[in-house]
Amino acid sequence: MKASKIAYKPVGLALGAVSGMAAGLAFKQAWKMLGHEDDAPDATDENRTWREVLVAAALQGAIFAVVKAAVDRAGAATTRRLTGTWPG
Helix, strand or coil: CCHHHHHHHHHHHHHHHHHHHHHHHHHHHHHHHHHCCCCCCCCCCCCCCHHHHHHHHHHHHHHHHHHHHHHHHHHHHHHHHHHCCCCC
């Protein structure tokens, strides 16, 4: 295993935590704008329809994936700028 890959592991873990928090905040804001409610429906909430629950889950998954990819890519690009090697 390359030294740069080993050195990047803790950075990648930290970026993963940050991206998770950022995605959670982004989803809350998106749901408020789209759903006009403060809280997204819970899968076990019997007062919500299947459609509401599944749309919320799909939106949350999409936002999480985009934020994670953007943060991971930015971290790798920054690592290359600082060290001259791509961490992957």
